[in-house]
Amino acid sequence: MLKRFRKKIDIDSLDLERVYSIEEFEYISSLVKNRSLVIEGEPVDHFELSNTGKLIPIPPTTFKKELTVTKIANLLEDWNITTRQKGVVTTSQGGFRISRDKIVAPDVAFTPRKRVKKLSKKQMKTFQGRPWSPIFVVEVDDFDDSSYKNKNSKFAKIDAKMKDVYFAADTHVQLGWLIDPVHENTWVYKRNKNNKPFRREKGWHNLSGERFLPEFTLTINLITMEEIEDAPSSDPETSSSSGSSTDSSVEQSFVQCVYCDAWFVSKYLLVHHLKYGHDNVV
Ligand SMILES: [Zn+2]
Incomplete structure (x- = not known):
């Protein structure tokens, strides 16, 4: 189905004043997904289609x-x-x-x-x-x-x-x-x-x-x-040498699900269980 657009649409010189059909929009969108595109010096991440059928280039996000x-x-x-x-x-x-x-x-x-x-x-x-x-x-x-x-x-x-x-x-x-x-x-x-x-x-x-x-x-x-900006940035070499002693000082504590009594070795695993698994257990 898309082949018929190949001759009509040149992705490297898209006419933004032209009216495009939904099918042409899909074809162009599929091309943009797999390559980089620059229009008038501005990079394009994807397109939207205006109600007059014109392409609206959307830049990549910061x-x-x-x-x-x-x-x-x-x-x-x-x-x-x-x-x-x-x-x-x-x-x-x-x-x-x-x-x-x-x-x-x-x-x-x-x-x-x-x-x-x-x-x-x-x-x-x-x-x-x-x-x-x-x-x-x-x-x-x-x-x-x-x-x-x-x-x-x-x-x-x-x-x-x-x-x-x-x-x-x-x-x-x-x-x-x-x-x-x-x-x-x-x-x-x-x-x-x-x-x-x-x-x-x-x-x-x-x-x-x-x-x-x-x-x-x-x-x-x-x-x-x-959260990221507040965190002190440490030198990677220093932190790797002291990393093992920090890890070993973390106490392991077990937590229990209040609904099904299952035990978990970390809060993260309990939260994961409550979100995804608990309904399958009970
Ligand atoms: Zn549970």
């Missing part, structure tokens, strides 16, 4: 942003597993055909089990099935201009994407977080009674998943580099 995205995705997946949601957590490698002609890839998204179960094979494996969307989206970025009211600022563009794309009238998105880990600020998006999106600035505090993600709270100080 280390700091990726760290935050990964931590949020991990904490969300942790909640997904521990509370037996059986939903699906995706990152920006997971694109959604969110409306008829628009494909987007939120930094982090959650799709509940009941919606995943209804997806057809076509929706799972291609962008050609009927549009669908997650219920929760997260975008991470930093807004160095801090001009939140400037119409052309990066903030204004992401704000518009949140409201007009993720929270369009026909999507299932109910909760959205915009997180700036560099300037330590957050914005929460929801729908009002008339289904219209609204935004609230929340500062740098823990964020609640509310009724959309029951019991989930994002502990804000777990998603930045502070």
Whole structure:
């Protein structure tokens, strides 16, 4: 199926003003996954498709942003597993055909089990099935201009994407977080009674998943580099020579599962058991 695009589309000179079909978008996306691409001097990680059918190049993420995205995705997946949601957590490698002609890839998204179960094979494996969307989206970025009211600022563009794309009238998105880990600020998006999106600035505090993600709270100080930056960096040669004596001084203590009485040699193994194995034991 993809062969027929080979002659028509030259990945090294993509026309960003041209209108592309969903099939062409899939073909281009498959090529970008396995090679590096630079457009007008800027590296491209993947593309989104605008509602006018144009390619939107998305650059690779910085280390700091990726760290935050990964931590949020991990904490969300942790909640997904521990509370037996059986939903699906995706990152920006997971694109959604969110409306008829628009494909987007939120930094982090959650799709509940009941919606995943209804997806057809076509929706799972291609962008050609009927549009669908997650219920929760997260975008991470930093807004160095801090001009939140400037119409052309990066903030204004992401704000518009949140409201007009993720929270369009026909999507299932109910909760959205915009997180700036560099300037330590957050914005929460929801729908009002008339289904219209609204935004609230929340500062740098823990964020609640509310009724959309029951019991989930994002502990804000777990998603930045502070833990890493605070740790004293030691010389690798020195630490390796003193490593063995430190290890031997760690006392081994056993912990017991309160539900099934099984014993574990570390807290980590007990937590792992509670998350993944306990239901299979009892
Ligand atoms: Zn147990």
